[in-house]
Amino acid sequence: MMQAPVRSAVLLAALAVARPGAATEIVVAPGSAVPTLAAALARAKPGDRIVVQAGRYAEPTITVSVPRLVIEGRGWPEFTGSGNHTVLIVAADSVTVRGLALTGSGFAATDDRAGLLVRDARDCVIEQNRVYENAFGIYLSRSVGCLVRDNQVEATRGNEFTTGNAIHLWYSPATRVVRNHVRGHRDGIYFEFSASSAAEENEVIAVTRYGLHFMYSDSCRYENNTFTGNGAGVTVMYSHHVVIRGNRFTDAVGPAAYGLLLKEIIDGEVSGNDFTGNTVGVSLDGAMRLDIRGNAFTRNGFAVRVSGSAGDNRFTGNRFAGNAFDVVTSAKFSTSTFDRNWWDNYRGYDLDRDGIGDVPFRPVRLFGLVIEQHPPALLLLRSPLVGILDTVERVMPVLTPNTLVDEHPLMHPPRE
Amino acid sequence: MSTTSTVLDSGIRELARNRWMLAYATGFFVLTESLFWFQGTGPQVLLSLLNVLLLVIPLVSLVFGAMYIYSSREFIELLLAQPIARRDLFLGHFMGLALPLAGAFAVGAGLPFALHAGAGAGFGGVAVLLSAGIGLSVACAAIAVAIALYSDDRLRGVGMAIGAWLLLTVLYDAGLLAIAVSFDAWPLEKPMIALMMANPVDIARGLVLTQLDAPAMMGYTGALFRRSFGSALGTVIAATALAIWIAAPFAIAGRRFRRRDF
Numbered sequence A: 001m002m003q004a005p006v007r008s009a010v011l012l013a014a015l016a017v018a019r020p021g022a023a024t025e026i027v028v029a030p031g032s033a034v035p036t037l038a039a040a041l042a043r044a045k046p047g048d049r050i051v052v053q054a055g056r057y058a059e060p061t062i063t064v065s066v067p068r069l070v071i072e073g074r075g076w077p078e079f080t081g082s083g084n085h086t087v088l089i090v091a092a093d094s095v096t097v098r099g100l101a102l103t104g105s106g107f108a109a110t111d112d113r114a115g116l117l118v119r120d121a122r123d124c125v126i127e128q129n130r131v132y133e134n135a136f137g138i139y140l141s142r143s144v145g146c147l148v149r150d151n152q153v154e155a156t157r158g159n160e161f162t163t164g165n166a167i168h169l170w171y172s173p174a175t176r177v178v179r180n181h182v183r184g185h186r187d188g189i190y191f192e193f194s195a196s197s198a199a200e201e202n203e204v205i206a207v208t209r210y211g212l213h214f215m216y217s218d219s220c221r222y223e224n225n226t227f228t229g230n231g232a233g234v235t236v237m238y239s240h241h242v243v244i245r246g247n248r249f250t251d252a253v254g255p256a257a258y259g260l261l262l263k264e265i266i267d268g269e270v271s272g273n274d275f276t277g278n279t280v281g282v283s284l285d286g287a288m289r290l291d292i293r294g295n296a297f298t299r300n301g302f303a304v305r306v307s308g309s310a311g312d313n314r315f316t317g318n319r320f321a322g323n324a325f326d327v328v329t330s331a332k333f334s335t336s337t338f339d340r341n342w343w344d345n346y347r348g349y350d351l352d353r354d355g356i357g358d359v360p361f362r363p364v365r366l367f368g369l370v371i372e373q374h375p376p377a378l379l380l381l382r383s384p385l386v387g388i389l390d391t392v393e394r395v396m397p398v399l400t401p402n403t404l405v406d407e408h409p410l411m412h413p414p415r416e
Numbered sequence B: 001m002s003t004t005s006t007v008l009d010s011g012i013r014e015l016a017r018n019r020w021m022l023a024y025a026t027g028f029f030v031l032t033e034s035l036f037w038f039q040g041t042g043p044q045v046l047l048s049l050l051n052v053l054l055l056v057i058p059l060v061s062l063v064f065g066a067m068y069i070y071s072s073r074e075f076i077e078l079l080l081a082q083p084i085a086r087r088d089l090f091l092g093h094f095m096g097l098a099l100p101l102a103g104a105f106a107v108g109a110g111l112p113f114a115l116h117a118g119a120g121a122g123f124g125g126v127a128v129l130l131s132a133g134i135g136l137s138v139a140c141a142a143i144a145v146a147i148a149l150y151s152d153d154r155l156r157g158v159g160m161a162i163g164a165w166l167l168l169t170v171l172y173d174a175g176l177l178a179i180a181v182s183f184d185a186w187p188l189e190k191p192m193i194a195l196m197m198a199n200p201v202d203i204a205r206g207l208v209l210t211q212l213d214a215p216a217m218m219g220y221t222g223a224l225f226r227r228s229f230g231s232a233l234g235t236v237i238a239a240t241a242l243a244i245w246i247a248a249p250f251a252i253a254g255r256r257f258r259r260r261d262f
Helices: A004-018 A037-043 A366-373 A375-380 A384-395 B003-017 B019-039 B042-071 B073-080 B086-115 B123-150 B154-182 B189-197 B200-212 B219-230 B232-259
Strands: A025-028 A049-052 A062-064 A070-073 A078-080 A088-090 A096-098 A101-106 A114-119 A125-127 A130-134 A136-141 A147-149 A152-155 A167-170 A176-178 A181-184 A189-192 A198-200 A203-205 A212-215 A221-223 A226-228 A233-240 A243-245 A248-250 A258-266 A269-271 A274-276 A280-285 A291-293 A296-298 A302-306 A314-316 A319-321 A325-329 A337-339
Touching (some): A037 A049, A101 A114, A248 A258, A325 A366, A366 A375, A375 B154, A375 B189, A375 B219, B003 B086, B019 B086, B042 B073, B042 B086, B042 B200, B154 B200, B189 B219, B189 B232, B200 B219, B219 B232
Parallel strands (some): A025 A049, A049 A070, A062 A088, A070 A096, A078 A101, A096 A125, A114 A136, A152 A181, A198 A221, A226 A248, A243 A269, A269 A291, A274 A296, A302 A325
């Protein structure tokens, strides 16, 4: 049995090691004893805190290899890659990077340079940074469980071939990307082989290619983001069990621009989104068993395009208003179903006043079929002739797919 | 006051007293206003109005225009007995028909947009829609006058006016559609746009579409369409084509009016 004083001393020693306050704070400032972040990292122990004062720092690529560090900028200290290398690499677990300005990685065709690269790390927190004019903005590679939050990522000088993606995930599952503002770059938010991740409340504006782009990333959530005015809209591919909810997809205008192109997306949910002013609102290309409900499609050229390879998708409770075409399809038979949607083109009646129209609605217009096969006929859009043809087809459907019918069209738009 | 303006003045007064013209203006006003009431937003109202405009303006301008010339036949003969130049008389009568027709549409459809301050419809969209409607009104009025002056038989004349309406609004586009479907393998866009420029109703439709259906106007066809009707040069070409559709029937009718033995 130990003596009491000895026991206390052991306890105190244990406390001293475990106490968070034991971590030292290292201050980096230009012209001081610690003039560079690299110098601070060389003396840092796990769990230390590095405060970087305002100033410009042009260092070779800085690599953080000490775990549990907190690196925090005061007054946006600016780190530049001087146009020829990645600015900052995080290669240790549980590192926090906050309040830095990272810029000037430059572009190279041979390597992926980034403002901030997280490599083989777990549980990092990247927040409140300004990451601008880099090839890639924030690049997570083979990292798990990171949080990327409240960053501003911009690169407006390059084009599609001389910039990378703003926030790029490569084999980085369980990542959360929250409230970032993205402008410019090639793709806004890019997930590849990154399952169980989430993107929430981000705003992606005017990127040259896709606002959101993911592939082979199953069971991810995309909620309450805004994607507007992006070169090719949003394209997502080869993933299952994704949830796309409450986002705004607007102003994707162009010959190959889509509000949301779902390519080989299987068993997912697309709900409560707002598709406004896109050339194509939602395009289903090999998409299967999706639950598409409660979305608003407003003033799109083509609200919904269903390819022949898409099947068993369910459209319910959506709101279609002011679209040039509500639904177009190249398929003669379709196993996707529409039920209980609201269509501004619906001209039926509701005698029993249960809120559901008594005659079915056929959202595929004959003219929609014609221009799918004969594109020049688009010149006749809104011609009185087309109105007559569509009406005739609606009364006596011959050519439009029989299965694409909303048997229970709503009389009033569903609440948003 | 010149003779033309005197005749024009009497023509406008007569038409202003005419209940049909008042009903026409009121009709457009009530329609546009109720579209605002039911649909709310300006861009949707513009689209619905376009559908009405393309059918109603040619119908009213053609049929009413022909009937107007027939019904003022005796008045024209009376005036011709006076020392008035035929040129002035014709100009006065034509403008006395075209101005109220165009004005009734412009006021009836334009006033609700002014009252609702556009309600989200851009000034450009409203301006193009109203200009296209006015141009179409005058062009169809000119065609109507030409028809009425070439056909002495009133019934036949009105029949021809209705025939012209069917041709311009529906049959012509049916021809275009037939071309698009049958000559699938050919690069059809440019010839089809040229053919559209040869029909006043299609010109009006094209001008308004570039303002309203921008998202749908994509792909090769749409891009060409936007360049043909939407660009500055394209708008000038389309407006010129519409102006030719006013000037040509006007010249034909005027020539007939000057030479004809009443």
